[in-house]
Amino acid sequence: MTRAHAAIGQTPYATQITVGPRQLVADEPEALGGKGAGFAxxxxxxxxxxxxxxxxxxxxxxxxxxxxxxxxxxxxxxxxxxxxxxxxxxxxxxxxxxxxxxxxxxxxxxxxxxxxxxxxxxxxxxx
Known part of the structure; x- marks a missing residue:
């Protein structure tokens, strides 16, 4: 079974994603209110x-x-x-x-x- 976990705090819209032992960041581009800190x-x-x-x-x-x-x-x-x-x-x-x-x-x-x-x-x- 594949599992993922996503967590977002108050920083628009940076989201920490964890899949097994690996992590990545998702975010929206600045044009959509994010910081472009990760993949949309x-x-x-x-x-x-x-x-x-x-x-x-x-x-x-x-x-x-x-x-x-x-x-x-x-x-x-x-x-x-x-x-x-x-x-x-x-x-x-x-x-x-x-x-x-x-x-x-x-x-x-x-x-x-x-x-x-x-x-x-x-x-x-x-x-």
Whole structure:
């Protein structure tokens, strides 16, 4: 089971996030009232998708014995509400066109991709 803990005090909007033994800071940019001291929430969402994509595709290429030298992934979030969408661009180095196309196909089925595409139930309660 994956668990995270977030704590915010009175400093707008710096939030301490702990996941296991690791910590990071989330914040809003100054334009939105924060200090820009950490990643904004949507930055963290895109980071999760980027990491899952990179790791999954590296594992796939390794399992196939493909000569993937490197893989850069560009993500952008655009739109608002129901029109919001994520654009993902893969830049594999060292693969044939067919291998790169297969990686793009596999990217559509990474765990975080599938979670985002299908949605996920969220329940909220008070302690």
């Amino acid at each position: 929430p949507y930055d963290l969402l895109l980071s999760s998708l980027a990491a899952c994509t990179a790791i999954t595709l590296r594992m796939y290429a390794d399992r196939k014995g493909w000569p993937l030298e490197s893989l850069d992934i560009e993500l952008s979030l655009t739109g608002a509400g129901e029109q919001r969408q994520i654009r993902r661009v893969l830049h594999p180095v060292g693969l044939s066109a067919d291998q790169a196309a297969r990686l793009a196909d596999v990217a559509e089925r990474t765990p975080v991709t599938l979670t985002l595409k299908s949605g996920i139930a969220i329940t909220t309660s008070l302690a």
